[in-house]
Amino acid sequence: MRGLVWLDSAVNDLVRLRDFIRRENPNAASRVASIIKETTQNLIHFPEIGKPVAELLDYRDLFIRFGAGGYIVRYRIQDEVIYMVHLRHYREERI
Secondary structure (H helix, E strand, O other): EEEEEOOOOHHHHHHHHHHHHOOHHHHHHHHHHHHHHHHHHHHHHOOOOOEEEEOOOOEEEEEEEEOOOEEEEEEEOOOOOOEEEEEEOOOOOOO
């Protein structure tokens, strides 16, 4: 069985993004955090659904649609563990 691990860097990114959204729309902040967490759970069963990152072996980017935009989760697969590495809004600079 695969495991899913959120590294501190990804947790910090999620908190940062949620806090940013919360200033304008607290309900949206809660929804986006839930959608990101729920969607990343799909990686346990379908770990290769994200797009491979050309310059980084074993890393993938998963786009999660939210509203008119979305978020990109960078993760890496190592053995039977999927590590959430970073998270950003799709309009932010690349990770």
